[in-house]
Amino acid sequence: MxxxxxxxxxxxxxxxxxxxxxxxxxxxxxxxxxxxxxxxxxxxxxxxxxxxxxxHGRIPLPTRERLALLVAQHNSSDYALSAHTYRATKVAGLTPDEASRARRADSTDPEAEACLAFAHALLIHNGTVTDADLLAAHTTGLSPELLLEIIAHVALNVFTTYVTTAGRVAIDWPQTRHTD
Known part of the structure; x- marks a missing residue:
């Protein structure tokens, strides 16, 4: 098709x-x-x-790429995984291991891990995070500003994964599969 x-x-x-x-x-x-x-x-x-x-927000490029990788993995988007694995490792300075960990909402960087945990909660609950998710985010030091930026990053990346998947967009990056 x-x-x-x-x-x-x-x-x-x-x-x-x-x-x-x-x-x-x-x-x-x-x-x-x-x-x-x-x-x-x-x-x-x-x-x-x-x-x-x-x-131009507060979330640094490496964490933005981690968030994109998490969303791409969650949505099984090989296009987005390919693009963001490339950007994460070639532009944002993440190691291949750190890029792989981001796909599982894991990071060696404490602030990035907190951002990923909140983003993961958003994804698995379709935006309806629990009180425990919010408490965990606040406990790890995520401000309302950062939480809103995380929500915006998740929304942006859901949009791009939907476009590339629904649109059957050909991968023009070194390929990474969600099954890897």
Whole structure:
């Protein structure tokens, strides 16, 4: 079954071409995810805006990549696992072991582990975290600001995993499978 067509930047209408240029500047490449999202300029704009806002948040890049890996694993998204394993190990400085641990909501970094634990609770409870989950997050030092950023990262990454899975987007990264 075919998925979303991949629009090429050179074939895009002017408004979409501008979004491609933003994606290229933000990510250094035009990934198949972006080419698929370009079928809806509104969806691509939302993705770029939320990605940009979260890049300027308090959560550091290594932890952002850990969160993306956790969501990708939870949603069995080989595209997202491939992209974020690459970014985590080649851009964010995580070791392959640390990237693998993130997929299980585990980390050697205490703050990252706390972020992953809260994100994991969000995922397994579909956003309805328990009082114990909130208490654990507060006990580990996660502020309301960080909790809201974690929620935003989970939402962004759920969105991208859904796009790549539902859209059958071809993996354009060194492949990592959710079954690995």
């Amino acid at each position: 075919s998925g979303f067509p991949l629009l090429e930047p050179e074939d895009a209408p002017a408004a979409t071409a501008a979004l491609f240029a933003e994606a290229q500047q933000a990510f250094g490449m035009t990934a198949n995810l972006t080419k698929a999202m370009a079928n809806s300029p509104s969806a691509l704009r939302g993705y770029l805006d939320l990605s940009d806002a979260l890049r």
